[in-house]
Amino acid sequence: STVLGPERPQVVSHVQQALSYTVFDCKWVPRSARLMCLGSAARGTGVIQLYELHGARLEVLREIEKPKPIKCGTFGATSLQQRYLATGDFDGNLNIWNLEAPEIPVYSVKGHKEIINSIDGVGGLGIGEGAPEIVTGSRDGTVKVWDPRQNDTPVANMEPVQGESKRDCWTVAFGNAYNQEERVVCAGYDNGDIKLFDLKTMSLRWETNIKNGVCSVEFDRKDINMNKLVATSLEGKFHVFDMRTQHPTKGFASVSEKAQKSTIWQVRHLPQNRDIFMTSGGSGSLHLWKYEYPAQRSKKDSEGSEMGVAGSLSLLQNVTLSTQPISSLDWSPDKKGLCVCGAFDQTVRVLIVTKLSKI
Amino acid sequence: MPVWLREHSWRQSLTAVYLSLPLRGARATAANIFCSEQYLKVSIPPFLFEAVLYAPIDDTNSTAKIGNGNIFFTLYKKEPAMWDSLTLASADKEKLQHLRENAVLKAQEKAKEETEAKKITKQEHKKYALEATMKLEEAERKRIEDLKEKERQKVTKELELWKNQQKDGDKYKSIQTKEELHQEIEPLKERKNEKMNKTRIPSEASSKTRLKSTRGCHGSCSIFSQDLKEEQLPAPRAAATIKVNFTPRVFPTALRESRVAEEEEWLHKQAEAHRIMNSDLSELEDLKEEEKNPDWLKDKGNKMFAMGDYLGAVNAYNLAVRLNNKLPLLYLNRAACHLKLRNLHKAIEDSSKALELLTPPVPDNENARVKAHVRRGTAFCQLELYTEGLQDYEAALKIDPKNKIIEKDAEKIRQLIQGTMQSS
Numbered sequence: 001s002t003v004l005g006p007e008r009p010q011v012v013s014h015v016q017q018a019l020s021y022t023v024f025d026c027k028w029v030p031r032s033a034r035l036m037c038l039g040s041a042a043r044g045t046g047v048i049q050l051y052e053l054h055g056a057r058l059e060v061l062r063e064i065e066k067p068k069p070i071k072c073g074t075f076g077a078t079s080l081q082q083r084y085l086a087t088g089d090f091d092g093n094l095n096i097w098n099l100e101a102p103e104i105p106v107y108s109v110k111g112h113k114e115i116i117n118s119i120d121g122v123g124g125l126g127i128g129e130g131a132p133e134i135v136t137g138s139r140d141g142t143v144k145v146w147d148p149r150q151n152d153t154p155v156a157n158m159e160p161v162q163g164e165s166k167r168d169c170w171t172v173a174f175g176n177a178y179n180q181e182e183r184v185v186c187a188g189y190d191n192g193d194i195k196l197f198d199l200k201t202m203s204l205r206w207e208t209n210i211k212n213g214v215c216s217v218e219f220d221r222k223d224i225n226m227n228k229l230v231a232t233s234l235e236g237k238f239h240v241f242d243m244r245t246q247h248p249t250k251g252f253a254s255v256s257e258k259a260q261k262s263t264i265w266q267v268r269h270l271p272q273n274r275d276i277f278m279t280s281g282g283s284g285s286l287h288l289w290k291y292e293y294p295a296q297r298s299k300k301d302s303e304g305s306e307m308g309v310a311g312s313l314s315l316l317q318n319v320t321l322s323t324q325p326i327s328s329l330d331w332s333p334d335k336k337g338l339c340v341c342g343a344f345d346q347t348v349r350v351l352i353v354t355k356l357s358k359i
Numbered sequence: 360m361p362v363w364l365r366e367h368s369w370r371q372s373l374t375a376v377y378l379s380l381p382l383r384g385a386r387a388t389a390a391n392i393f394c395s396e397q398y399l400k401v402s403i404p405p406f407l408f409e410a411v412l413y414a415p416i417d418d419t420n421s422t423a424k425i426g427n428g429n430i431f432f433t434l435y436k437k438e439p440a441m442w443d444s445l446t447l448a449s450a451d452k453e454k455l456q457h458l459r460e461n462a463v464l465k466a467q468e469k470a471k472e473e474t475e476a477k478k479i480t481k482q483e484h485k486k487y488a489l490e491a492t493m494k495l496e497e498a499e500r501k502r503i504e505d506l507k508e509k510e511r512q513k514v515t516k517e518l519e520l521w522k523n524q525q526k527d528g529d530k531y532k533s534i535q536t537k538e539e540l541h542q543e544i545e546p547l548k549e550r551k552n553e554k555m556n557k558t559r560i561p562s563e564a565s566s567k568t569r570l571k572s573t574r575g576c577h578g579s580c581s582i583f584s585q586d587l588k589e590e591q592l593p594a595p596r597a598a599a600t601i602k603v604n605f606t607p608r609v610f611p612t613a614l615r616e617s618r619v620a621e622e623e624e625w626l627h628k629q630a631e632a633h634r635i636m637n638s639d640l641s642e643l644e645d646l647k648e649e650e651k652n653p654d655w656l657k658d659k660g661n662k663m664f665a666m667g668d669y670l671g672a673v674n675a676y677n678l679a680v681r682l683n684n685k686l687p688l689l690y691l692n693r694a695a696c697h698l699k700l701r702n703l704h705k706a707i708e709d710s711s712k713a714l715e716l717l718t719p720p721v722p723d724n725e726n727a728r729v730k731a732h733v734r735r736g737t738a739f740c741q742l743e744l745y746t747e748g749l750q751d752y753e754a755a756l757k758i759d760p761k762n763k764i765i766e767k768d769a770e771k772i773r774q775l776i777q778g779t780m781q782s783s
Contacts, residue, residue: 012507156596156601157601167608181593211616212616213613213614
């Protein structure tokens with residue numbers, strides 16, 4: 001079902017900027033109108049570019065070159081004052097940079113043997129409680145959690161059992177960080193596995209397989225009791241899991257949708273409304289979705305155990321911006337509806353999604 | 360012979376002629392009236408009325424009214440003048456004919472012109488309609504574009520406003536923080552000392568109240584709350600490892616639903632190939648290298664057959680079949696051996712298997728198929744199943760009709776069948 005008529009949110013393209021390198025990730029700098037683009041230059045070096053939004057243009061404030069191409073970055077574990085950027089590169093290095101003095105990283109570790117595909121941070125930016133931590137997922141099959149105060153060794157390491165052949169970990173996300181002790185990490189792999197690790201008990205809390213390689217996972221909010229998890233995959237499918245009720249055998253209830261034929265590269269929830277999220281696709285399109293909760297979020301099954309009830313999804317808007325996949329997407333935490341996306345056509349676009357308050 | 364209508368009456372004015380024609384009971388329609396510039400005809404079989412008019416009239420504007428058993432013509436003269444009579448006096452047959460023909464031609468031309476004109480007007484109308492719809496659509500599109508533009512501009516303005524707010528906010532924050540820092544450094548130090556002795560919980564509460572009181576300026580409160588927070592942050596976690604098991608997958612590529620069927624097939628084939636290799640390996644370890652090659656074994660078998668060692672040949676073929684059960688020639692040759700050994704059922708089995716493997720039937724495997732049919736036919740005959748044997752011989756003939764031997768044998772079998780039928 002779709003919201004009809006002039007009340008539909010519109011995706012307005014505000015600025016388009018052509019880049020001279022391949023952009024793998026783009027993120028808003030918190031509390032500002034500035035954004036970061038991370039990627040790989042043609043000569044095989046890493047690029048970090050800092051832009052500022054000026055009217056209808058993006059102005060380059062700073063351009064930093066690093067020896068290895070950079071795949072992903074996050075501001076999630078840094079304080080609002082420092083706003084340090086944590087990045088993962090193609091060589092498996094995790095670095096934290098002070099953008100005012102980017103020559104030497106504030107923290108650096110060769111965390112993985114292969115490319116770090118995905119990174120997430122929690123505990124910073126004045127959101128939530130608990131220690132600031134960074135999680136990285138790599139092609140070497142491991143997922144590691146780092147504390148910027150502890151050098152060299154991760155505080156948690158999720159690695160394959162001895163002798164097990166490794167699978168690429170494609171995406172990681174923090175969740176359930178509603179107090180100092182609780183925290184979970186969700187990881188998605190190329191063989192369709194989704195695993196939920198509980199860091200408090202240091203154990204595997206749940207796993208499932210969605211039959212297609214998992215491209216992106218995200219909780220609707222990191223810092224609350226885990227509510228919803230969206231996992232996107234190859235072949236145009238994504239699943240929304242209701243994380244409030246875990247059934248002993250059936251796990252979490254979910255609803256899935258096939259949005260398009262091509263891979264769904266990213267999912268990002270709107271920071272101002274946790275039931276609205278945007279998915280970006282391999283066909284260069286963006287889809288804006290709204291999740292509607294069912295009348296009853298949980299019910300009892302035949303044996304009396306609680307099981308969750310999945311809700312329904314409605315497509316609010318979709319737009320095609322490029323012919324190449326849109327591989328990265330970020331909402332601005334400060335201005336509702338402002339978002340940036342980076343595509344493989346070497347373009348970064350700033351978009352404004354209107355009428356979100358009316359949803 | 361038409362019946363001429365002659366009881367017409369007419370009167371005239373300077374510009375028009377009024378002709379009244381009684382119909383004697385016949386009914387007239389527009390189709391019965393033919394009129395051109397100087398010729399008027401009304402034909403209602405069997406009645407006929409014609410008039411070659413005195414002077415030309417304007418036939419497009421003239422009218423004819425049909426009613427009351429009467430046709431009333433109103434003919435407008437081309438040139439206003441009084442006519443001496445309705446019709447032309449001199450009316451010899453040729454002239455009449457000529458005039459008639461002219462009239463008909465003229466009428467036809469007129470008809471053509473009319474259709475042309477109609478076509479043109481129709482086209483113009485279509486064009487007009489098209490243009491009108493295009494304009495409407497343009498207008499609609501423009502309206503939508505305008506709406507979008509307005510949205511865009513509104514949103515851009517809002518963005519600018521927000522950005523400026525941010526800038527101002529930042530400036531304000533930096534000023535604030537400097538002031539507050541100066542003010543708060545002393546009490547902060549005191550607090551820190553105090554806290555060293557107190558437990559955590561009360562200090563948490565106090566920092567929280569601080570946060571509440573200075574809610575307006577996020578930046579400033581985060582400075583000292585940051586310091587306080589650092590002390591409250593839990594220590595880094597105790598390092599631990601979680602061992603992970605993956606859903607098994609043979610292929611190093613990512614899992615895609617659409618590819619699963621292909622992958623299963625490939626795996627199946629691999630498994631089969633492996634199975635054959637493995638099952639033989641264990642028993643045939645003591646074989647020499649060449650003895651594991653089905654082709655070599657086939658050659659060996661052929662040689663033994665030629666020398667008359669049928670059992671040996673069968674053994675060689677058996678081994679070859681175990682290594683590769685998809686070669687039709689192995690079964691074919693083994694069938695020949697079985698025939699010689701009078702293992703007729705086995706010969707039939709092997710010939711059948713060979714034929715199975717020799718699908719699709721193409722010219723390339725004609726030879727082999729003929730042999731297979733003949734061997735099977737022979738076996739059937741030796742089992743006295745002559746009808747089946749004949750079937751096979753006929754199949755062989757179909758493939759190779761020029762083979763005399765097969766023809767002769769087939770004939771022999773036919774005779775045999777007829778013979779048994781006669782005797783039974």
